[in-house]
Amino acid sequence: xxxxxxxxxxxxxxxxxxxxxxxxxxxxxxxxxxxxxxxxxxxxxxxxxxxxxxxxxxxxxxxxxxxxxxxxxxxxxxxxxxxxxxxxxxxxxxxxxxxxxxxxxxxxxxxxxxxxxxxxxxxxxxxxxxxxxxxxxxxxxxxxxxxxxxxxxxxxxxxxxxxxxxxxxxxxxxxxxxxxxxxxxxxxxxxxxxxxxxxxxxxxxxxxxxxxxxxxxxxxxxxxxxxxxxxxxxxxxxxxxxxxxxxxxxxxxxxxxxxxxxxxxxxxxxxxxx
Numbered sequence: 001x002x003x004x005x006x007x008x009x010x011x012x013x014x015x016x017x018x019x020x021x022x023x024x025x026x027x028x029x030x031x032x033x034x035x036x037x038x039x040x041x042x043x044x045x046x047x048x049x050x051x052x053x054x055x056x057x058x059x060x061x062x063x064x065x066x067x068x069x070x071x072x073x074x075x076x077x078x079x080x081x082x083x084x085x086x087x088x089x090x091x092x093x094x095x096x097x098x099x100x101x102x103x104x105x106x107x108x109x110x111x112x113x114x115x116x117x118x119x120x121x122x123x124x125x126x127x128x129x130x131x132x133x134x135x136x137x138x139x140x141x142x143x144x145x146x147x148x149x150x151x152x153x154x155x156x157x158x159x160x161x162x163x164x165x166x167x168x169x170x171x172x173x174x175x176x177x178x179x180x181x182x183x184x185x186x187x188x189x190x191x192x193x194x195x196x197x198x199x200x201x202x203x204x205x206x207x208x209x210x211x212x213x214x215x216x217x218x219x220x221x222x223x224x225x226x227x228x229x230x231x232x233x234x235x236x237x238x239x240x241x242x243x244x245x246x247x248x249x250x251x252x253x254x255x256x257x258x259x260x261x262x263x264x265x266x267x268x269x270x271x272x273x274x
Contacts, residue, residue, distance in 0.1 A: 049110035052103040054078070065149045066165050066174070069102040069116035076102035076115050083150050090157030091127030092183060096120065096148045114140070116169050120148040122162070122181060122188075136181060136188050138164075145169050148179070152213035158183045161220060163211035164190070176209040178222060197224065205239035 059079040061067075069076035081098040088094075098120045105111030117140040123132040138146050145167035152161045160181040167174035177193040197207060208228065212221040226240045 044107050044110055048106060050113050051106045052111060052113055053106065055102040055104055057099070064096050064098040064120070064147055065163070066145075066147050066167075067098040067100045067118060068145070069100045069169075076104075078102045081147070086150050086153065088153035088157035088160070089155070090183070092153075092157065093125045093132070094150060094160055094181075095123050095132065096150050096162070097123065098147045114144055114169070117144050118146045120146050120164075122148065122160075124181075124183075135186065142166065143168065145174070149211075151178075151211050154214050155216060155218050159214075161211060161214060176211070178211045178220065180220075191220075193222065201239040207240045 055076070055078045057078045057080045059077060061079070061081050062084055064081040064083045067079050067081045069079065071079070079100045081100075083096045085093050085095045098118060100116055100118050102116050103114055105113070105115075119140065120138040121134055122136040124135045125132045138148060140146070143166040145165075147165045149163040149165075150160065151163050153159070154161070160183075162179045162181065163176060164179050165174055165176050175194075177190065179188050179190045181188050193209065197205065197209075201207070206227045208225045210223040210225070212223050215221060223243060224240050225243045
């Protein structure tokens with residue numbers, strides 16, 4: 001029975017080939033040539049398998065927080081955020097720039113590289129400078145998703161406080177902490193905010209963090225609020241019950257911010273004193 005079916009299909013295929021040859025001039029030789037050409041087009045050279053094109057910037061804004069290639073779109077586009085210039089009491093000026101670069105793969109079948117990468121940069125100018133200079137850069141090596149937002153100058157005008165966001169593209173959740181740029185040293189320091197929060201609330205405790213600014217005494221204020229969705233933070237539970245700013249010491253309170261409690265940062269690492 002199987003032999004009869006086989007020969008029946010062979011005869012049917014033969015009739016089809018003969019019809020193609022008569023009507024369209026297509027024979028088995030042409031079919032084979034097309035097949036080989038099609039396969040050749042599908043063979044991707046090894047050196048091109050991971051190649052991608054950087055897409056040009058098509059969107060700009062003055063907001064530098066959480067700049068993403070996918071914001072408001074299902075297709076990645078390159079975006080640039082550039083903050084307004086803020087001036088210090090010492091005569092210095094600064095602005096931040098965050099660039100989200102989108103990539104378009106040449107071969108979707110083999111490409112496993114990034115589709116979006118962020119670079120955040122800080123520019124500074126002195127009172128007598130006509131041009132701004134790059135003083136700090138945060139590359140995708142830190143985190144492929146990252147951003148910087150200028151928050152405040154210290155009362156003496158010598159320390160710049162910034163809010164930093166970091167996240168991984170194609171994953172859920174992000175983390176907000178702070179960084180300080182010192183004009184005297186030209187360096188950026190990042191106090192370990194997670195350790196400070198751990199000392200107050202315990203381990204594996206998630207929160208939403210916002211950097212508020214400096215107090216007149218030169219202390220840093222960070223607002224901590226409950227998590228809206230703990231599933232975005234690898235299962236970390238929200239231990240914060242109300243809007244509260246916390247630090248490694250929390251010995252004294254310095255007033256209230258909105259509906260939450262504001263407490264002074266006593267940690268030496270968080271004090272912006274030249």
